[in-house]
Amino acid sequence: MQVRDIFVSAPGKAILHGEHAVVHGKVALAVSLNLRTYLRLKVTTTGKVCINLPNIDTFHCWDLSELRWLIHNFSGKTRSQRLDAELVKRLREFVGATNGNLDTCSMATLSFLYIYISLFGSGELPSLTLTVWSELPTGAGLGSSAAYSVCLAAALLCTSGAIPVPLKEWDHTARWCQEDLELINSWAFQGEMIIHGNPSGVDNAVGTWGGMLRFLAGKIIPLSRVPLLRILLTNTKVPRSTKVLVARVKDKINKFPSIMTPVLDSVDAVSCTCEKVLSEMTCEPITGEHYNILEELIDINQHHLNVMGVGHPALDMLCQVTLAKGLHSKLTGAGGGGCGITLLRPETDSLVVQGTVQDLRDCGFDCWETSIGGPGVQQHSPLSVKEEILEILNRD
Amino acid sequence: MQVRDIFVSAPGKAILHGEHAVVHGKVALAVSLNLRTYLRLKVTTTGKVCINLPNIDTFHCWDLSELRWLIHNFSGKTRSQRLDAELVKRLREFVGATNGNLDTCSMATLSFLYIYISLFGSGELPSLTLTVWSELPTGAGLGSSAAYSVCLAAALLCTSGAIPVPLKEWDHTARWCQEDLELINSWAFQGEMIIHGNPSGVDNAVGTWGGMLRFLAGKIIPLSRVPLLRILLTNTKVPRSTKVLVARVKDKINKFPSIMTPVLDSVDAVSCTCEKVLSEMTCEPITGEHYNILEELIDINQHHLNVMGVGHPALDMLCQVTLAKGLHSKLTGAGGGGCGITLLRPETDSLVVQGTVQDLRDCGFDCWETSIGGPGVQQHSPLSVKEEILEILNRD
Numbered sequence: 001m002q003v004r005d006i007f008v009s010a011p012g013k014a015i016l017h018g019e020h021a022v023v024h025g026k027v028a029l030a031v032s033l034n035l036r037t038y039l040r041l042k043v044t045t046t047g048k049v050c051i052n053l054p055n056i057d058t059f060h061c062w063d064l065s066e067l068r069w070l071i072h073n074f075s076g077k078t079r080s081q082r083l084d085a086e087l088v089k090r091l092r093e094f095v096g097a098t099n100g101n102l103d104t105c106s107m108a109t110l111s112f113l114y115i116y117i118s119l120f121g122s123g124e125l126p127s128l129t130l131t132v133w134s135e136l137p138t139g140a141g142l143g144s145s146a147a148y149s150v151c152l153a154a155a156l157l158c159t160s161g162a163i164p165v166p167l168k169e170w171d172h173t174a175r176w177c178q179e180d181l182e183l184i185n186s187w188a189f190q191g192e193m194i195i196h197g198n199p200s201g202v203d204n205a206v207g208t209w210g211g212m213l214r215f216l217a218g219k220i221i222p223l224s225r226v227p228l229l230r231i232l233l234t235n236t237k238v239p240r241s242t243k244v245l246v247a248r249v250k251d252k253i254n255k256f257p258s259i260m261t262p263v264l265d266s267v268d269a270v271s272c273t274c275e276k277v278l279s280e281m282t283c284e285p286i287t288g289e290h291y292n293i294l295e296e297l298i299d300i301n302q303h304h305l306n307v308m309g310v311g312h313p314a315l316d317m318l319c320q321v322t323l324a325k326g327l328h329s330k331l332t333g334a335g336g337g338g339c340g341i342t343l344l345r346p347e348t349d350s351l352v353v354q355g356t357v358q359d360l361r362d363c364g365f366d367c368w369e370t371s372i373g374g375p376g377v378q379q380h381s382p383l384s385v386k387e388e389i390l391e392i393l394n395r396d
Numbered sequence: 397m398q399v400r401d402i403f404v405s406a407p408g409k410a411i412l413h414g415e416h417a418v419v420h421g422k423v424a425l426a427v428s429l430n431l432r433t434y435l436r437l438k439v440t441t442t443g444k445v446c447i448n449l450p451n452i453d454t455f456h457c458w459d460l461s462e463l464r465w466l467i468h469n470f471s472g473k474t475r476s477q478r479l480d481a482e483l484v485k486r487l488r489e490f491v492g493a494t495n496g497n498l499d500t501c502s503m504a505t506l507s508f509l510y511i512y513i514s515l516f517g518s519g520e521l522p523s524l525t526l527t528v529w530s531e532l533p534t535g536a537g538l539g540s541s542a543a544y545s546v547c548l549a550a551a552l553l554c555t556s557g558a559i560p561v562p563l564k565e566w567d568h569t570a571r572w573c574q575e576d577l578e579l580i581n582s583w584a585f586q587g588e589m590i591i592h593g594n595p596s597g598v599d600n601a602v603g604t605w606g607g608m609l610r611f612l613a614g615k616i617i618p619l620s621r622v623p624l625l626r627i628l629l630t631n632t633k634v635p636r637s638t639k640v641l642v643a644r645v646k647d648k649i650n651k652f653p654s655i656m657t658p659v660l661d662s663v664d665a666v667s668c669t670c671e672k673v674l675s676e677m678t679c680e681p682i683t684g685e686h687y688n689i690l691e692e693l694i695d696i697n698q699h700h701l702n703v704m705g706v707g708h709p710a711l712d713m714l715c716q717v718t719l720a721k722g723l724h725s726k727l728t729g730a731g732g733g734g735c736g737i738t739l740l741r742p743e744t745d746s747l748v749v750q751g752t753v754q755d756l757r758d759c760g761f762d763c764w765e766t767s768i769g770g771p772g773v774q775q776h777s778p779l780s781v782k783e784e785i786l787e788i789l790n791r792d
Contacts, residue, residue, distance in 0.1 A: 258665035259696060262658035266703075269654035300655060303699040307662075320712075 003158050003165050004043045007380040007393070009036040010150035012136040013143030013206040014233065014332045014341055014372055017271040017301050018215070020249045020308055025217055026268040029275060030202045031226070031372040032210040033233065037134040037147035038385060040393040041155040044127045051112055052131040054392060056138065058105040064125050067113075070094055071121045083193050088114065104138055108148060111191040115152050118190075119160045126159060133392045137366065140235050141242070141333035146203030149191030150377050153184045158379075165379065172384035175375060181208050184377060210376030214275065223275065225282040226373040229294075230344035232322070232356065234329075235366040236314035238337025245336045249308045263307050270301050278373075291345045295328040298343060302330035310335030317363055318342075325356045341372070399554050399561050400439045403776040403789070405432040406546035408532040409539030409602040410629065410728045410737055410768055413667040413697050414611070416645045416704055421613055422664040425671060426598045427622070427768040428606040429629065433530035433543035434781060436789040437551040440523045447508055448527040450788060452534065454501040460521050463509075466490055467517045479589050483510065500534055504544060507587040511548050514586075515556045522555060529788045533762065536631050537638070537729035542599030545587030546773045549580045554775075561775065568780035571771060577604050580773060606772030610671065619671065621678040622769040625690075626740035628718070628752065630725070631762040632710035634733025641732045645704045659703050666697050674769075687741045691724040694739060698726035706731030713759055714738075721752045737768070 011032035018028025044050075050061040070090065091113050092098050097106035112130070120126060132151065136144035154176070157163045163183060166174035176184065188204040205213055205220045212226040253260040274297050281290050302319060305311060315331045318340045322329045329342040344353060353369055360367040382390060407428040414424025440446075446457040466486065487509050488494050493502035508526070516522060528547065532540035550572070553559045559579060562570035572580065584600040601609055601616045608622040649656040670693050677686050698715060701707060711727045714736045718725045725738040740749060749765055756763040778786060 256665070256669060256692075256696075259662050259669060259693075262662040262665070266655050266658040266662070269652070269658070273652060273655060296652075297655075300652075300703050303703045307696050307699045316716075 003041075006041050006155050006158055006165065007038065007382060007385055008041075008151050008154045008158075008377060009038045009380060009385075010147040010154070010207040010377040011036050011143075011210055011374060012147050013203050014231075014339070016212070016332070016341075016372065017274050017297065018267060019331075019333055019335065020246065020305065020310060021264050021267040021271075022215055023246055023249070024253065024264050026264055027271040027275075028202075028215045029271050030206050030213045030215055032206050032212075032374050032376060033136075033142060034371045034374040035135040035142065035233065035368060037132060037136060037144065037151050038380075038389050038393060039130065039132045039148075039151035039155050041159060042129045043159065044129050046129075047127050048129075049116065049125070049127065050129040051109065052129070052395075053105070053108055054395075055132070055134050056105050056108060058108060060109060064127060067117070067125055071117055083114075083190055084118070087117065088194060091117070104145075107145070107195040111145075111149055111194045112152055114194055115149075115156050115187055115191055118187075119156050119162065128159065130155070131393045131395070133389050135368075135389075137235055140339055142233075142339060143203035143207060145195045146188065146192055146199075146207045149188040149195070150184060150204055150207035152191055153187035154377050154379075157184060157187065167379045167381060172381050173375075173378045175378050181376070184208050206376070208376045211373055212275075212278065214271075223279070226278045227281045227286065228371050228373045230346070230348070230369070230371050232327075232329075232342035232344065232353070232360070233332075233368045233370055234318055234340045234342065234360050236312070236318060236337050236340065237364065237366060238312055238314045240312075240334055240336035240338050242334040245310050245334045248336075249310060252309050260308070263304050267301060267304050270297050270304070273297060286346070288345075288347075291343070294343055298328045298330045298341075305331055305335055308335075312337045314363075314365075315340055318360065318365065321359045321363060322356055325352055325359070327352075327356060344369075399437075402437050402551050402554055402561065403434065403778060403781055404437075404547050404550045404554075404773060405434045405776060405781075406543040406550070406603040406773040407432050407539075407606055407770060408543050409599050410627075410735070412608070412728070412737075412768065413670050413693065414663060415727075415729055415731070416642065416701065416706060417660050417663040417667075418611055419642055419645070420649065420660050422660055423667040423671075424598075424611045425667050426602050426609045426611055428602050428608075428770050428772060429532075429538060430767045430770040431531040431538065431629065431764060433528060433532060433540065433547050434776075434785050434789060435526065435528045435544075435547035435551050437555060438525045439555065440525050442525075443523050444525075445512065445521070445523065446525040447505065448525070448791070449501070449504055450791075451528070451530050452501050452504060454504060456505060460523060463513070463521055467513055479510075479586055480514070483513065484590060487513070500541075503541070503591040507541075507545055507590045508548055510590055511545075511552050511583055511587055514583075515552050515558070524555065526551070527789045527791070529785050531764075531785075533631055536735050538629075538735060539599035539603060541591045542584065542588055542595075542603045545584040545591070546580060546600055546603035548587055549583035550773050550775075553580060553583065563775045563777060568777050569771075569774045571774050577772070580604055602772070604772045607769055608671075608674065619675070622674045623677045623682065624767050624769045626742070626744070626765070626767050628723075628725075628738040628740065628749070628756070629728075629764045629766055630714055630736045630738065630756050632708070632714060632733050632736065633760065633762060634708055634710045636708075636730055636732035636734050638730040641706050641730045644732075645706060648705050656704070659700050663697060663700050666693050666700070669693060682742070684741075684743075687739070690739055694724045694726045694737075701727055701731055704731075708733045710759075710761075711736055714756065714761065717755045717759060718752055721748055721755070723748075723752060740765075 016029040022028035163180040185208040192199040209222045214221045412425040418424035559576040581604040588595040605618045610617045
């Protein structure tokens with residue numbers, strides 16, 4: 001046992017540019033969203049495994065004997081990076097998530113048990129309590145399940161000794177080396193597979209590496225350096241179905257190929273131009289013109305997404321309200337409602353920010369001031385965890 | 397002398413699709429706008445030439461002797477289709493429109509005198525009174541000057557006997573044959589050259605032929621048959637400079653070539669798709685789906701025009717107000733304010749139309765219910781001229 005008490009966190013994800021176009025072979029840029037999921041794992045001597053997920057009102061405690069029974073006859077070969085269908089089936093029965101029951105609570109429980117048993121099933125099962133608190137809304141396309149899976153993977157891998165604890169005594173936060181991140185990411189991806197069935201792998205990659213990723217034709221390339229950008233994240237809370245929206249775009253491309261194909265090409269060029277500008281911002285002095293271009297790209301892409309038919313009056317409202325304050329917004333993710341991002345400039349006054357947040361809340365939206373491009377999964381000293389979150393993680 | 401009293405009218409022009417893109421070698425569709433300019437020409441025995449242009453508060457009467465003096469030593473060779481620079485210079489001095497004075501009143505006067513003297517200068521100058529009334533706002537990019545020039549050309553050519561009077565006793569309106577229309581158009585183009593310096597020729601072609609024209613790389617092709625479409629025409633009255641807007645689009649293309657080039661291609665495809673749908677509507681039963689597509693094309697192009705940077709909050713407002721009534725709008729012409737068109741469906745209830753017009757007027761806009769695709773220049777019997785217009789034309 002390498003660790004008795006560990007705090008980790010992982011960021012959410014936003015699509016900066018290229019949502020929908022990515023389905024049609026174009027580049028998308030996924031960025032870490034600094035609304036984070038925090039996890040505390042405490043090794044205990046209670047003989048119990050407890051998980052507390054207060055965001056989704058899910059609390060479980062199992063006796064180790066129950067879990068031991070669950071893995072009797074278990075081969076313990078799940079360290080390979082493919083999902084063990086037999087184990088998943090057994091766990092589904094155990095948590096009662098059979099027959100297409102895919103509710104968030106069951107999936108989160110299943111995902112934990114899968115990684116826990118995969119890592120410890122062939123040896124001694126540790127007694128532990130795990131508490132998770134997330135700043136991310138669930139089901140909003142912001143990678144909350146991936147942030148959870150990444151935290152689970154990092155904490156459980158540390159507990160198993162498969163990866164070291166990176167935090168030195170004097171550190172507030174610390175990250176793992178590339179090789180360890182690969183391992184965290186691959187286990188997080190298994191958690192995502194349990195939760196989503198057929199995930200793209202983008203969300204867990206962003207949760208693991210942070211910063212920005214280029215996603216093209218199924219290939220995920222972490223971009224070495226990107227600047228941290230202040231944003232507002234707004235959830236219009238208009239419910240939408242990603243599947244329906246993806247189908248709508250496809251139908252429109254089939255209906256008007258000569259009109260829509262160039263629009264996808266233009267979105268591709270927006271992503272590539274944005275990537276170039278962000279890379280310039282890390283190696284030359286950042287100017288107002290850099291931000292002007294980022295704003296222009298946001299406006300252009302928002303219009304293109306409207307052309308694709310994935311806009312929504314609530315998103316128009318978001319763009320209008322922020323533009324009235326001189327700020328530029330676009331939808332992020334599937335569209336048709338859901339979330340939008342608003343770029344804040346370095347010089348944007350905090351009074352303007354507060355006023356904009358208030359205006360957006362007055363529209364009935366949820367709104368957070370946060371940033372994109374920040375670090376991926378990291379270990380925290382308790383001191384580096386915000387007090388209100390620490391309080392939640394320290395309960396029980 | 398072929399005619400002693402003639403009423404003619406010519407339509408305005410709207411760009412249905414392709415504004416700005418046409419500057420970069422893409423197709424534009426120009427359509428006749430059934431807000432018309434009406435002209436009455438009465439041959440008199442007063443020995444005077446009088447023009448009354450009440451829209452622009454311009455009223456002139458010249459003794460024939462003044463005009464005769466003006467053309468002494470005049471070669472009378474202006475029947476060729478090129479502008480006679482010497483005559484223009486002499487006329488500019490006569491009306492006091494020298495040194496870059498380009499106000500609408502002077503230009504309208506100059507345009508009349510040029511065509512009048514060109515057609516009659518080598519023979520006897522007729523004594524006449526000419527009154528013009530237009531439903532078109534001036535300087536709004538709706539081809540008001542071209543409609544004026546077309547009316548002038550048609551009426552003066554009839555008076556000179558160069559073209560026949562097409563109206564039969566029992567007709568309400570009548571049009572000229574192709575050859576006569578060519579002659580009207582070429583003289584109207586000379587009027588436009590005097591007013592605008594370097595016109596594209598689209599406006600006078602639409603005023604002459606009506607219907608719809610395809611405009612590509614300087615070539616103007618009248619499209620044989622198009623359906624008459626009911627629209628609202630809205631003037632936001634936000635002043636704008638076409639020159640500045642054209643430069644803005646060019647700058648954006650230079651700044652983001654990989655992003656903007658496909659947008660122009662997409663606009664081109666919008667124009668071509670629209671042309672195809674309109675042509676289908678003239679040879680097969682018109683369905684709701686035809687109108688659905690026309691609406692989708694309007695929405696797509698409006699987004700593209702916003703991407704080009706020629707949108708305006710007043711135009712966004714126009715789109716929003718009409719969409720609230722289920723109607724689709726786009727800017728027409730230069731954008732950055734100016735005018736927009738809203739498609740009305742055949743089944744759109746007149747109460748909805750009236751409500752929309754009222755909502756738009758409440759925004760401070762001017763708004764007319766009219767149609768596009770109607771006839772070009774035509775002769776009228778007095779009975780076929782709306783009473784309020786007839787009253788104006790019969791004053792003096």
